[in-house]
Structure formats: structure tokens, C-alpha cells
Amino acid sequence: MLRWTITFLIIAVIAAILGFGGIAGAAAGIAEILFYIFLVLFVLSLIFGRGRV
Template sequence: MLRWTVTFIILAIIAAIFGFGGIAEGAADIAKILFYIFLVLLVISLITGRKKL
């Protein structure tokens, strides 16, 4: 999932360089959403992984 976030960030940067503001904004929004989902899943996996004794 982190790979998708990096892909959309790169897409947003390239679109911004060429002047496609709407596409850049959309790709950046998707990248933000995917990054936050990744963080939530990371925290959940860390919490559930520590319960094993």
C-alpha cells in the first residue's frame, strides 16, 4: 500500500510540473488517503502483534 502512495505522489508531482492542476490535486488527495490507511493498518498490526506471549 505504501508503494501505491509513492506512485500517486510521483504522479501528482509530474502533473503539477506540466500544469495539470486538477489531476495533480486528485492524485495528491488519493496519496494522502492511502498513506493514512497505511498508517492505521500499521498501528493495528503492531498492537495485535504484541499480544502474543
């Protein structure tokens, strides 16, 4: 999931440099959503993973 976040972030940066504002905004929005999903899943795995040890 983090790999997809980085991919969309790179697409957003390249699109912003080339002047494609709409595509850059959309890719940045997708990257942000994926990052937050990854962060929530990571924290949940830390919390529930500690109980099994």
C-alpha cells in the first residue's frame, strides 16, 4: 500500500512540474488517502500484533 502512495505522489509531482494542475491535484489526493489508510492499518497491526506475543 505504501508503494502505491509513493507512486501516486511521484505522478503528482511530475504532473505539477509539467503544468497539469488537475492531474497533479487528483494524484496528490489519491496519494494522501492511500497514505492515511496505510497509516491506520499500520497502527492497527501494531496494536493487535502486540496482544499475540
